[in-house]
Amino acid sequence: MTDELIAISILWGFIFIYAVMATMDFGAGFWSMVYMNRPQTKATKIANRYLSPTWEVTNVFIVAIVVALVSFFPGATFMLGTILLIPGSIILLLLTVRSAFLVFSHVAPKYEKVLVYISGISGLLIPAFLISVLPITHGSFVETVNGVSQLRLDRLFTSPHEYAFIAFAITSTLFLSSLLLADYSNEANETEAYAIYRRDALIIGPFALLSSILIMITMRSEARWLYDGMIAYWPWLAASVALFLVAGLALFLPSWRKKNGRGMPRLAVVAIVLQYFCASYAYGKAHLPYMIYPDVTIESGFTHPNTFRALFVTYIVGFAILFPGFIYFWRLFMKDRRYVANDEK
């Protein structure tokens, strides 16, 4: 593998991890809004218990992505910084309000209601804006006049391609998060919350699949180069659809742990994460070598080789040191029954 490929793979890995963590995070915010007025079910509590300790760690990933982008591909920074100023700023504003209010509502119940709305609504808007970065890199919305690049917002927001992506982002957010929360409430033995989230996942799943097909259809006419590339990776796309079916099946099979229970949510979560992995692998591979079509490639944007080598060493050392911390965190909040089921109170 060339240095450029290693770098883009690391970046892609961060984006994938963030995408999964963030959809769960944002979706959890949305569900806690939807089920707020149903105190008899514990659906909101479950969503909040997942959300509270994780948002900070999730937030670090977005910073990690920006830093990895700038440090591995500084040559792409100038153009990306210029064309993403407006969408980037909107994302920042939404993220700020949301994060602040997540913390506020945790300590000041007086504000809880407002805050739940803010976190719920921005939980849908942020994925919609975040994903818009992808169609922007497909090239047809960037206009370069006299060496100055500009994002044509008018073209972007009249394009069906953009809306297909937005639909995909929103449905995926809701789908992934409801699946995860189903698994989480199953773990906590909250049968009622489990039933609710399982039902939500079953309803939204097909829409998520549908919107990804819409993306392909619109891509065919708006970014032909990418479409052809993705079709060349069709086995990955087929595997992705197959995994989706596996997940659906897993939600219907009888539970092997509980008598009379239905579904194996853990299996469904794993299958769906793999499904997104396959699909985004095909997308990413087809996107190469372009970062922004057709102006910036991974070669033209690449950092100085000495800097790359130094960075690479810190990645290995850094994550080796951090790894036990992640494990400890995972065990405390995802696996510890006392926390998940909230037995202690």
Added chain:
Amino acid sequence: MDHVLTARTLFGTTMAFHIIFATLGVGIPLMILLAELLYQKTKDNDYALMANRWTKALAILLGVAIPSGTIAGVQLSLLWPGFMEVIGKVMALPFQIEIYAFFVEALFLSIYVYAANRISPTMRIVSLTFVAIGAAASAILITNVHAFEGTPTGFRIENGQIVDVDPWKAFFNPSFAVTATHVVLSAYMTGAFTIASIAAYKMLKNKHNERIQLFHKKALMLGLTVGGVFSLLTAINGHESAQLLHEYQPEKLAAAEGLFETQSHAPLVIGGFTDRETQTVKWGIEIPWLLSFLAGNRFDTVVIGLNDFPEEWWPPLFVHTLFNAMVGIGMFLLLLSLVGFIWHRVKTQQIFPNWFMWTIVTAGPLALLGIEFGWVFACTGRQPWVIYRMMTTAEAVTQSTNLGTLFLLFTSIYVFLLVAVVLVLRSYFRRHPIEQHLATHM
């Protein structure tokens, strides 16, 4: 307003907002850690209670520090893409390592806040130590990028191309150690004085409850002591920072002191306003020879004046006032803690008189102001350069327009959050008054 100026204003406002919460995010973990350690040593429950309450406040403050820092980080690339292109090629290491520091801090803060009742006391102290280390490391690393802007090393620009890159040499640039130390020391000092301020205020408001007075008195003395120690260290290290300017950015030191003519036995001017026309500092107090001594430890040190540089390289001359204000605050706070400390020793058992308590109340806000003045001085005093003698600010700026609207949007969010954070803190501590805890603990 012209484009570059709008971009500078927007970024400066973001940073001025972020730094309030970031500084407290570095300073307060140290105070919590000290309180936890004092509790383990003395078994005095008051200290455990302090640690507990300060952690709640810290969690709220970090709820703003983290998103505003995220804004700062992303805005750096959005507003200054030319600058970040060089940083990405040469100075990427501190940003990258900072990510690990952020992870350490985020993981262990969540653990300390949300799992405190499920982990052992030892793990609590370990978690807190990691939070404190993570916060200090973030500050050190980001300051390193700032240090690099003033003393860039580890690369050359040849025909517009960046060549001879040595990322570790850039990392250990000449002003890294001194500048990073200054930022961390001043943050510890600010965290301590903020605690002292609040304790003093609470003592003034609870005159008739001796138990509450006693509790806050302990916090007050802890804050004053730690604040005093760190203000002494900050001043010593600030002196080194000034000597560094003398060596590496002489026009910045000249502007800070309003010195126009190169001379030995240069005077130090305190206060006043620099006047470009007459090339003097009006209404300032002049102390002969002192500047030369401060710059090089000898009275015959030659200090370079502004006239030796082309006028378009001059930083804005008002930085003189900013510099004076920062140093003045440092000296004042040092004196304040010294007086408080001696008073406490000489007249034990006695409570400070009201006027002195009210002076202590100003200490925290003053320290924060010192941080703000220091940063605006350091960043504005670097103008017109974004990377000293390598790249001007105008070369680094984004090509997008419409920054004015963004400035309004971001500023309103900052104002809104500032109000919200105050309300939330008040609401929390109103609902959990100290009396309630003291009653259960006694």
